Amino acid sequence: MYDPGLDDQDEAWVAEQITKGGGKGAKTDAILTCPMCFSPLSYNCQRHERYPNQYRAMFVTNCRVVKSERFKDKQSNEAFYPVNCGTCDTHVAMMDEDEVYHFFNTIAS
Numbered sequence: 001m002y003d004p005g006l007d008d009q010d011e012a013w014v015a016e017q018i019t020k021g022g023g024k025g026a027k028t029d030a031i032l033t034c035p036m037c038f039s040p041l042s043y044n045c046q047r048h049e050r051y052p053n054q055y056r057a058m059f060v061t062n063c064r065v066v067k068s069e070r071f072k073d074k075q076s077n078e079a080f081y082p083v084n085c086g087t088c089d090t091h092v093a094m095m096d097e098d099e100v101y102h103f104f105n106t107i108a109s
Contacts, residue, residue: 014043030055030108034062037088041106048102055103062086065095 014031029047032055033040045057066082071094073080083093083101093103 032057032092032103032106032108034085034088034090034092035105035107036090037085038107039085039087041085041092042101042103045103051104053104053108055106055108057101057103058099060101063093063101064089 028042028044030045031040032042032045039062041062042055042057042060044059045055048054048056060083062085064084064086066084069082071080071082072078079097080094080102082091083095084090085092090105092105093101095101
């Protein structure tokens with residue numbers, strides 16, 4: 001039951017997801033998935049310069065921002081909102097006030 005054409009179709013679909021966020025020729029440092037249910041969270045992200053297991057993204061999928069909770073960084077006075085997986089509700093990121101998602105609890109592939 002193997003169809004060699006399906007691999008090509010899957011590859012084209014993923015490439016389309018990556019370019020949706022960054023435009024033609026977009027590249028991504030990783031594809032991020034939830035560590036509990038493996039749902040895709042971001043197809044277009046950038047690895048953090050200082051913390052190699054953290055990523056930031058502007059375009060996400062299967063994410064739910066908890067606007068009722070707000071955290072402030074004491075040093076910079078920036079506000080952040082928790083972001084949970086839309087499928088299983090695992091805490092996967094924080095979103096800043098510029099709507100940039102900072103992922104830290106994900107599987108990068």
